Amino acid sequence: MNRIALITGVTSGIGKAVADIFAENNYNLIITGRRHDRLKEIKSDLEKQFGIKVLALCFDVRNNDEVVDNIDSLSEEWRNIDVLINNAGLAVGLNHIQDGVVNDWERMIDTNIKGLLYVTRAVAPLMVSRDGGHIVNICSVAGKEVYENGNVYCATKHAVDALSKGMRIDMLKHNIRVTNICPGAVETEFSIVRFKGDTERAANTYKGMEPLVASDIAECIYFAVSLPSRICINDMLIMPTAQANSHTFNRKI
Ligand code: NDP
Ligand code: 8X3
Numbered sequence: 365m366n367r368i369a370l371i372t373g374v375t376s377g378i379g380k381a382v383a384d385i386f387a388e389n390n391y392n393l394i395i396t397g398r399r400h401d402r403l404k405e406i407k408s409d410l411e412k413q414f415g416i417k418v419l420a421l422c423f424d425v426r427n428n429d430e431v432v433d434n435i436d437s438l439s440e441e442w443r444n445i446d447v448l449i450n451n452a453g454l455a456v457g458l459n460h461i462q463d464g465v466v467n468d469w470e471r472m473i474d475t476n477i478k479g480l481l482y483v484t485r486a487v488a489p490l491m492v493s494r495d496g497g498h499i500v501n502i503c504s505v506a507g508k509e510v511y512e513n514g515n516v517y518c519a520t521k522h523a524v525d526a527l528s529k530g531m532r533i534d535m536l537k538h539n540i541r542v543t544n545i546c547p548g549a550v551e552t553e554f555s556i557v558r559f560k561g562d563t564e565r566a567a568n569t570y571k572g573m574e575p576l577v578a579s580d581i582a583e584c585i586y587f588a589v590s591l592p593s594r595i596c597i598n599d600m601l602i603m604p605t606a607q608a609n610s611h612t613f614n615r616k617i
Contacts, residue, residue: 366416369589370394370445372425372483373452375402377552378502381578382449385586387414394419394442396434397452425452425479435486444494447589448487450480451502455517455558469516476520480527488531491540498541498589501528502581505548508601511610532598541596543588548603548610549575572617573606 369386373379375397383395387410395410395418397403403420410418419442423430453476457468480501491497506514507521528544535542555566569575581602588597606614 366390366392367446368392368394368442368444369447369449370396370487371449371451372396372479374406375399377554378547378550378578378581379449379451380406381582382451382585383410385579385582386447387416387418389586389590390414390416391447392417392419394421394438394445396421396423396425398422398424425483426474428478428482431479431482431486435483435490443490445487445490445497447498447500448484448491449500449502449585450483452479452483453502453520455506455554456560458513458558460513461515464516472516472520476517477523477527480524484527484531488535488540492535492538496539496593498543499531499535500543500545500585500589501531503528503544503546505546505601505603505610507544507546509610514610528599532596539593541593543585543597544599545581545585545588546599546601547576547581548601548607549573550578550581551575552578572615573613574604575606576602576604 369391371379371382371393374383374395383393386393393416395403395406400422403422407418407420410416421434423434425431454472456471457465501524503524504521506518507525510518525544528542532542549570551570555569556563559565584600584602
């Protein structure tokens with residue numbers, strides 16, 4: 365029987381690449397996001413290309429009622445989730461704290477921290493009842509270091525880092541592995557979202573350097589998940605060769 369992975373934020377970037385690699389490896393997938401059309405198209409492509417089953421659930425991770433309703437409504441078959449990948453997340457804005465936009469802060473806190481918690485709270489009991497599973501939290505180099513203007517985004521990712529450690533302790537007795545994934549710069553829609561649609565500013569983020577691509581991160585995640593169940597990769601910090609830390613780049617410009 366195929367194993368099951370639930371991946372949040374599959375309509376773009378890292379989440380989409382993770383769905384591809386898990387599908388290629390015969391997982392049945394529960395894919396989520398807010399953009400219904402993209403979800404529908406991805407479901408149909410994955411089913412056709414890999415012959416797996418895909419369940420597309422359209423909800424906002426910031427809304428706990430929607431999260432609970434969607435997970436509660438899973439059929440017996442789909443409740444056997446082996447892997448949860450908490451990927452949905454975003455950065456919005458890049459300002460000094462004194463100039464911060466409160467609504468941007470709320471979006472980041474509500475998505476990156478509270479959304480990840482709501483999904484975990486709904487799915488983890490299903491894993492506990494089966495005495496096993498693997499939770500992969502997409503953190504960031506911003507969960508390890510703080511950079512100028514990164515303040516609230518970095519704080520949300522430091523929270524993810526702490527939650528990964530806490531989850532690992534709390535669910536130790538239930539054989540649930542918890543892996544924290546910390547990428548540096550990956551070219552996705554991330555910077556377009558951060559700069560609120562300003563594609564030129566977004567492109568400047570990667571100017572003169574070779575960023576990671578989403579499939580680089582997906583391969584690392586699949587590697588961690590595919591190891592024998594006695595091995596837990598607790599933490600991975602994955603940087604482009606051209607990036608030493610969150611603010612030091614080798615740009616050829
Ligand atoms: P993208 O913007 O390309 O993808 C983000 C995904 O998250 C989309 O599928 C989006 O779907 C989903 N999402 C965002 N908000 C919500 C929400 N409220 N409810 C449900 N889904 C949501 O960015 P990435 O792929 O780069 O980002 C994925 C993760 O990786 C994030 O957690 C990010 O912080 C992290 N990360 C990214 C790095 C990078 O440089 N790109 C580096 C380090 C970490 P939709 O809009 O359809 O809801
Ligand atoms: C995304 C990477 O350096 O923009 O988490 O914070 S960074």
